Amino acid sequence: xxxxxxxxVAVIGMAGVAIAQDNSTLSxxxxxFVTETDAPAHLENVSTIYSGWRFRTPETQALQVDDFDxxxxxxxxxxxxxxxxxxxxxxKSCASCHTDGPxxxxxxxxxxxxxxxxxxxxxxxxxxxxRQDVMGxxxxxxxxxDMQAMVALIGLQSRGMPMDVAIDGDAAPFxxxxxxxxxxxxxxxxxxxxxxxxxxxxxxxxxxxxxxxQINGFPTYRLKQAKLISRHNRFRGCIxxxxxxxxxxxxxxxxxxELYVASRANGLDIETPAVRQ
Amino acid sequence: MKYGIGLGLAAALTASVVSAEAVKPTxxxxxxxxxxxxxxxxxxxxxxxAILMNxxxxxxxxxxxxEALSDLPFHGExxxxxxxxxxRWNEAELRGIVADAKMMFDGTxxxxxxxxxxxxxxxxxxxxxxxxxxxxQPLLTAQEIEDVVAFLVTLKFE
Numbered sequence: 001x002x003x004x005x006x007x008x009v010a011v012i013g014m015a016g017v018a019i020a021q022d023n024s025t026l027s028x029x030x031x032x033f034v035t036e037t038d039a040p041a042h043l044e045n046v047s048t049i050y051s052g053w054r055f056r057t058p059e060t061q062a063l064q065v066d067d068f069d070x071x072x073x074x075x076x077x078x079x080x081x082x083x084x085x086x087x088x089x090x091x092k093s094c095a096s097c098h099t100d101g102p103x104x105x106x107x108x109x110x111x112x113x114x115x116x117x118x119x120x121x122x123x124x125x126x127x128x129x130x131r132q133d134v135m136g137x138x139x140x141x142x143x144x145x146d147m148q149a150m151v152a153l154i155g156l157q158s159r160g161m162p163m164d165v166a167i168d169g170d171a172a173p174f175x176x177x178x179x180x181x182x183x184x185x186x187x188x189x190x191x192x193x194x195x196x197x198x199x200x201x202x203x204x205x206x207x208x209x210x211x212x213x214q215i216n217g218f219p220t221y222r223l224k225q226a227k228l229i230s231r232h233n234r235f236r237g238c239i240x241x242x243x244x245x246x247x248x249x250x251x252x253x254x255x256x257x258e259l260y261v262a263s264r265a266n267g268l269d270i271e272t273p274a275v276r277q
Numbered sequence: 278m279k280y281g282i283g284l285g286l287a288a289a290l291t292a293s294v295v296s297a298e299a300v301k302p303t304x305x306x307x308x309x310x311x312x313x314x315x316x317x318x319x320x321x322x323x324x325x326x327a328i329l330m331n332x333x334x335x336x337x338x339x340x341x342x343x344e345a346l347s348d349l350p351f352h353g354e355x356x357x358x359x360x361x362x363x364x365r366w367n368e369a370e371l372r373g374i375v376a377d378a379k380m381m382f383d384g385t386x387x388x389x390x391x392x393x394x395x396x397x398x399x400x401x402x403x404x405x406x407x408x409x410x411x412x413x414q415p416l417l418t419a420q421e422i423e424d425v426v427a428f429l430v431t432l433k434f435e
Contacts, residue, residue, distance in 0.1 A: 184397060185397065186396075186397050186398050187396065187397070187398060187400050188388070188399055188416065189388040189416075190396065190397075191386060195386040196386075199386060200354075200355050204351070204353050204354045204355075205339055205340060205353045205355050206338070206339040207350070207351040210355075239405070240400065240403060240405035242400075243399070243400045243402060243403060244396075244398045244399065245398040245399065245400045245401075245405065245407040245408065246400070246405040
């Protein structure tokens with residue numbers, strides 16, 4: 001080990017990068033969102049957490065401040081149609097039982113993932129369990145348009161509420177596993193989530209402005225892909241880019257990682273469905 | 278790969294034919310993070326090194342800015358700017374940093390470009406699939422390391 005001083009150079013370099021994230025305030029239909037707050041107590045290396053919205057260009061940010069401009073809302077509307085559509089052998093729709101509409105699920109998203117009967121479940125699990133067990137319908141594909149439209153619709157009911165997942169009790173072993181994955185340097189590039197989203201948020205990596213990799217806006221509408229992106233799909237993309245073998249969407253590993261990453265956002269307001277580059 | 282710099286490319290191709298003598302990634306000897314002698318036995322080609330800084334498995338400017346390459350867009354900020362890097366490090370040190378920066382900077386996020394083992398869940402390039410049983414290729418060949426180093430030694434503040 002050798003510590004020659006490139007530090008002087010780095011300081012000069014920093015001058016151009018003075019602002020890691022911008023100072024804009026996110027307000028949607030007159031409601032102001034918490035996009036910056038003290039990090040939850042369990043976070044050791046970060047003192048302030050920021051929504052990914054704060055790292056995006058003004059053009060991308062603008063698409064999220066008015067629901068009429070937010071391209072994700074088309075998919076939310078499809079989610080409402082799906083909620084009311086009869087499907088499966090039992091001749092039921094979600095609305096047959098959930099007669100008050102999706103509003104019934106306000107607050108649920110803020111607590112997900114959670115442990116049910118000893119198993120860690122995420123929103124996609126809840127939805128497919130209902131489809132299969134009570135409706136007799138085919139399960140939806142994890143990152144399919146139907147599934148993510150429904151995840152977005154249910155998530156929207158908690159928009160503006162702070163993320164608040166439990167990490168103790170039954171959740172503790174899953175959370176520990178997720179944390180381990182977060183700090184593991186995968187692939188031929190040997191990069192962990194933390195290398196990019198904890199050590200380097202605010203920095204440019206090639207053409208991308210690195211954020212803290214928070215998931216309080218998921219599913220997000222990605223302009224590049226012109227559709228809703230699931231959390232697990234985003235995780236997969238990030239691991240693939242380290243020249244690693246990824247985990248599968250819906251895998252136990254990704255559910256544990258989702259719990260851990262969600263807990264890093266505890267205190268940030270839910271923005272579902274957010275818009276990203 | 279860009280074919281604009283035809284001479285540089287031709288030189289690189291010739292070089293890789295000669296590189297039968299290359300030191301294997303697993304046989305490289307580091308001294309205080311530096312590698313004393315050439316990995317390929319053939320002098321590096323700075324022009325091809327400049328191409329590797331931008332492209333393919335090198336892609337150094339994803340993390341570093343380099344004034345000399347300012348015609349290329351999107352230089353990163355994860356690592357320090359490389360301007361004047363040859364004033365700070367000699368050739369052997371630069372070779373060591375490019376081949377395996379973790380030998381010089383403990384735990385650095387900079388990838389190891391001449392390394393073939395010790396990975397966790399190694400993938401098949403950027404497919405997201407497992408690598409399989411085939412021989413693992415380093416991110417850069419011995420000659421490509423030499424080419425990049427030949428470019429880096431030109432980065433001096435006069």
